[in-house]
Amino acid sequence: MNPIVSIDDIARAIPSGCRLALPADYAGVAMAVTLPLIRCAPRDLCLVCVPTGGMQVDMLIGAGLVRTIETSAVSLGEAGGAPCFNRAVSLGAIELLDSTCPAVHAGLTAAQKGAPFASMRGLIGTDVLKHRADWRVIDNPFAESPDPVVLVPAIRPDIALLHAPMADREGNVWIGRRRELATMVYASRRAFATVERIVERSLLSDETVAAGVLPALYVEGIALAPRGALPYGLWGEYGTDTAELIRYARAARTGQGFRAYLETAAAECATS
Amino acid sequence: MNPIVSIDDIARAIPSGCRLALPADYAGVAMAVTLPLIRCAPRDLCLVCVPTGGMQVDMLIGAGLVRTIETSAVSLGEAGGAPCFNRAVSLGAIELLDSTCPAVHAGLTAAQKGAPFASMRGLIGTDVLKHRADWRVIDNPFAESPDPVVLVPAIRPDIALLHAPMADREGNVWIGRRRELATMVYASRRAFATVERIVERSLLSDETVAAGVLPALYVEGIALAPRGALPYGLWGEYGTDTAELIRYARAARTGQGFRAYLETAAAECATS
Amino acid sequence: MSTARLPEGADTAAEGAGTPVSAAAPRELLIVTIARLLKGVRHVAVGASSPIPAAAAMLLRARSEAEGAPPVRLSILGSVQHNFFTNGSGELFDCAGQGRIDAFFLGGGQIDGHGNVNLVGTGSYPESSVRWPGSFGSAYLYFVVPRVILFREEHSRRVLVDRVDFVSAPGSSAKGIYRTGGPHALLTSMGVFMFDPQRACFRLVSMHPGRSLADLRAATGFDFDVDPALGETPPPSASELALLRGCVLTELAQTYPDFAARFHTDLARKGAADPLDRPTRSTDPLPAPRT
Amino acid sequence: MSTARLPEGADTAAEGAGTPVSAAAPRELLIVTIARLLKGVRHVAVGASSPIPAAAAMLLRARSEAEGAPPVRLSILGSVQHNFFTNGSGELFDCAGQGRIDAFFLGGGQIDGHGNVNLVGTGSYPESSVRWPGSFGSAYLYFVVPRVILFREEHSRRVLVDRVDFVSAPGSSAKGIYRTGGPHALLTSMGVFMFDPQRACFRLVSMHPGRSLADLRAATGFDFDVDPALGETPPPSASELALLRGCVLTELAQTYPDFAARFHTDLARKGAADPLDRPTRSTDPLPAPRT
Numbered sequence A, B: 001m002n003p004i005v006s007i008d009d010i011a012r013a014i015p016s017g018c019r020l021a022l023p024a025d026y027a028g029v030a031m032a033v034t035l036p037l038i039r040c041a042p043r044d045l046c047l048v049c050v051p052t053g054g055m056q057v058d059m060l061i062g063a064g065l066v067r068t069i070e071t072s073a074v075s076l077g078e079a080g081g082a083p084c085f086n087r088a089v090s091l092g093a094i095e096l097l098d099s100t101c102p103a104v105h106a107g108l109t110a111a112q113k114g115a116p117f118a119s120m121r122g123l124i125g126t127d128v129l130k131h132r133a134d135w136r137v138i139d140n141p142f143a144e145s146p147d148p149v150v151l152v153p154a155i156r157p158d159i160a161l162l163h164a165p166m167a168d169r170e171g172n173v174w175i176g177r178r179r180e181l182a183t184m185v186y187a188s189r190r191a192f193a194t195v196e197r198i199v200e201r202s203l204l205s206d207e208t209v210a211a212g213v214l215p216a217l218y219v220e221g222i223a224l225a226p227r228g229a230l231p232y233g234l235w236g237e238y239g240t241d242t243a244e245l246i247r248y249a250r251a252a253r254t255g256q257g258f259r260a261y262l263e264t265a266a267a268e269c270a271t272s
Numbered sequence C, D: 001m002s003t004a005r006l007p008e009g010a011d012t013a014a015e016g017a018g019t020p021v022s023a024a025a026p027r028e029l030l031i032v033t034i035a036r037l038l039k040g041v042r043h044v045a046v047g048a049s050s051p052i053p054a055a056a057a058m059l060l061r062a063r064s065e066a067e068g069a070p071p072v073r074l075s076i077l078g079s080v081q082h083n084f085f086t087n088g089s090g091e092l093f094d095c096a097g098q099g100r101i102d103a104f105f106l107g108g109g110q111i112d113g114h115g116n117v118n119l120v121g122t123g124s125y126p127e128s129s130v131r132w133p134g135s136f137g138s139a140y141l142y143f144v145v146p147r148v149i150l151f152r153e154e155h156s157r158r159v160l161v162d163r164v165d166f167v168s169a170p171g172s173s174a175k176g177i178y179r180t181g182g183p184h185a186l187l188t189s190m191g192v193f194m195f196d197p198q199r200a201c202f203r204l205v206s207m208h209p210g211r212s213l214a215d216l217r218a219a220t221g222f223d224f225d226v227d228p229a230l231g232e233t234p235p236p237s238a239s240e241l242a243l244l245r246g247c248v249l250t251e252l253a254q255t256y257p258d259f260a261a262r263f264h265t266d267l268a269r270k271g272a273a274d275p276l277d278r279p280t281r282s283t284d285p286l287p288a289p290r291t
Helices: A007-012 A031-040 A055-062 A083-091 A101-112 A179-187 A242-251 A255-271 B007-012 B031-040 B055-062 B083-091 B101-112 B179-187 B242-251 B255-271 C026-037 C051-067 C091-097 C138-144 C213-219 C238-255 C257-268 D026-037 D051-067 D091-097 D138-144 D213-219 D238-255 D257-268
Strands: A019-023 A045-050 A066-071 A095-098 A117-120 A136-139 A148-153 A159-168 A190-199 A221-224 B019-023 B045-050 B066-071 B095-098 B117-120 B136-139 B148-153 B159-168 B190-199 B221-224 C043-046 C073-076 C103-106 C110-112 C147-151 C183-187 C191-196 C201-207 C225-232 D043-046 D073-076 D103-106 D110-112 D147-151 D183-187 D191-196 D201-207 D225-232
Touching: A007 A031, A007 A190, A007 A221, A019 A179, A031 A055, A031 A159, A031 A190, A031 A255, A045 A055, A045 A101, A045 A179, A055 A066, A055 A083, A055 A242, A055 A255, A083 A255, A101 A117, A101 A148, A101 A179, A101 D091, A101 D138, A117 B117, A159 A179, A242 A255, B007 B031, B007 B190, B007 B221, B019 B179, B031 B055, B031 B159, B031 B190, B031 B255, B045 B055, B045 B101, B045 B179, B055 B066, B055 B083, B055 B255, B083 B255, B101 B117, B101 B148, B101 B179, B101 C091, B101 C138, B159 B179, B242 B255, C026 C051, C026 C147, C026 C183, C026 C238, C043 C051, C043 C091, C051 C073, C051 C147, C051 C238, C091 C138, C103 C138, C201 C213, C238 C257, D026 D051, D026 D147, D026 D183, D026 D238, D043 D051, D043 D091, D051 D073, D051 D147, D051 D238, D091 D138, D103 D138, D201 D213, D238 D257
Parallel strands: A019 A045, A019 A159, A045 A066, A066 A095, A159 A190, A190 A221, B019 B045, B019 B159, B045 B066, B066 B095, B159 B190, B190 B221, C043 C073, C043 C103, C103 C147, C147 C183, C201 C225, D043 D073, D043 D103, D103 D147, D147 D183, D201 D225
Antiparallel strands: A117 A148, A136 A148, B117 B148, B136 B148, C183 C191, C191 C201, D183 D191, D191 D201
């Protein structure tokens, strides 16, 4: 089966109510899918940020597509706070599952391993834990004296969405050192990727390259999207367009400004 | 600090009572360290096979260096059963911690993450579980109805020992797709590697190569040992010398034969 | 699943009548039978030392391709050609735990009538009288791979026992135990049993050519049900044989050159002694997951 | 640890007297002070947006190298040059959990007198009146990194509060709670506090030039102890300044070009307004772990 699809195919594959895993801003964000997804307008998305969210997350929230968000943080980095996220929080418009980076990784790793939960140090005494009714604290059964330890349930997203430098026609995706993307995809039922380029030779045919490959086994569809992470950067390919992030941050300070930004972006997208 | 040491340095670094992690036969066994280690003769080694053992493990047992072994299996593959292991088992000369492959991986992953234990499906109703007094069964605190689940404690070896295709002078080791070696090393307090070759350029200087690198951060010493996995093979480098495995399997059928094999091998080693 | 029958070949011997092929060797029957047991799976994992299951999976894939059916993915552990994994030897187990592996094979030094498998040893534990390598991944995979095919060529009371001495992996689990997989069928050199997970016992559904029910009872250390429609294991069809001896054998030779060469030799001297009856080394309960 | 004092520079200003250097800028004082707080660590991790801690770690490393002391490893998250990790963004946390990271930096929208840190927001939760990005890795790293240095340039009652509104990470834990790490010191634009884990409170050990105890009390929302030997934060020595303005600044420019450029500019127009008093955006409690 040909795994190569269009960006719109990917957007259409994300249904309402989907638990959607998205990478952090430095790790390969499939920004090119954001506007098509907003156009498809699935509702009640439950976002899982791996382990933090940025502009893509902020836009999905701004567009009203998000019901819950599990994340260690949402920000625009150097461009400041995430305006739509912050607004939605203050209005109580989204349900927050505030987490901490290693808890997101631990939950995804548990799902990767088919395990029901992971144990994790730290967290005891934090308000992060206090507000996570879906976590548990047990007494470590291996300890001789009382030793409370947090259990984090497996995080099993319905769909993982990422952007990577390249894929081959079999559907293998090269992610290099960004192995949290592999964990995210292993943990998810389905995965879609956009890529800078599609290469003709199998990425598994060379052992050096293969070491950085996410196998086709896990990836349902791949769309070509050159510079598809912009305004975020992609390691080894291009840097972040901080000016654009700042432009977005300013525009999205109000709901009206956000909508105007979306319209302009959609118009630019249509003419390019 | 210069991470490049000699094979004997590595052998000498492994003390009596050491909990020593060793890779499976297909994953990069530092066979070249076996004879020097037997010469150093540390006692009461507690082997952790990741996740199975072969000729190296059998030789260490035959030489009387091993007190306990945690493993999913020990065999010589196509060459049949592991003679010294089987003999030691029937004599009750070693303590057995019979495991199953994913439990070894789970225990190492827990140690990698600094977690006290991992949860794991399967195992309930097996005699593997019945004989592991160091494992626990709890009722899954996330389940609504009774749901027993096995907890495996973190496996934290003192030392991990492996063989890999190459290292650089900073101490980075290329392990390619064999990522269980990374998990093994992350989980261990110290790690030593033998390698086919030492390259002058940093293995982290190229993103494609870097994706398969175990960083120097984790590796205390590296020794040059060309064809150092023989008679086991090394992926992408050379195949297994099955004839030699069979020769060993025959020789080691008796304790006397095993000792004769060791002497011959040591003599060959000395003259080569 | 309790009423599952051994699926017959979708085509008949007559179908491929245009291609003259010699009669099937016993090993070919095993391969074809496994391929039928795998029908419908999308991802099969095969141990490094399991050429017969690998050949069966290759045959299944070749047939699916020929029929335009959804593709079958085959992961052969330790193979380079058929290794889609890039996350070390743990990935097979992760993948199984994620529900991405539909079928797997287990051997066993002992297999009992309840589908329990012993890969550890005979007699008491830990000082086994005969020690085998160990449980490998069976104590996990047997729980999470939906269609585990027990495959052991030796069919004797030594292997097929009433009660295994050590349960590496249990054939069934009490209600409430997390289990998404388990034994599907047991294939030996004498016949095919399907497993009934509700009743936790085997049902003999077919016997290989030349075997009688009395032979099977005599060689089996456990009680089993007999299917009302018990008959002879359906022989390979001409088209199956053509695929097997053609593209599958070629593909097989890339991963299992020794096995493929022996296969070729056996084909050349048809009618030689049944290779299925060769004794298996007691220390080597293959095919076991070698990972 | 409760009696820890801010270590003074190992060398004195007189030592490097042969090298004429201009007086230290406030930012240089911060860098040098952090480098001293890091003395003895072997592996420091620094957030992607934390140029001052990064510069301090580079300075420490340069000094260690010059002195032939054991090497200092510096991991700058998000940097290519200083990224020794190959296992994704989880590796920092794994590495910390393994005890391989000796020091880390945390900022905080609010920091209270018990060393509690708030990176989430003010007011009630979840509908915060001011929402910051989130806890990042603090709820874990604060427990397992032995020497966490709280670094926040803004020294005000808005930031240094009596009680944080949300505990992203607590300054201390009850007996029996697994904890191998925690706050070591708090550095602001006004002074240096050491943390006493037993009493879970801060002790002011030095004030930056021009600051009085009254200034500090007025700007601090929590009670703190005062060290009997309270004095002025020791200025950078000539050799520290030479290293900082030389090889460290060059190295820093590779990872933080904008910061290094501003640093250069500030050096050029000595005596300009104290850059430490610039207000920090309330939505951006950096330096926070950006991973």
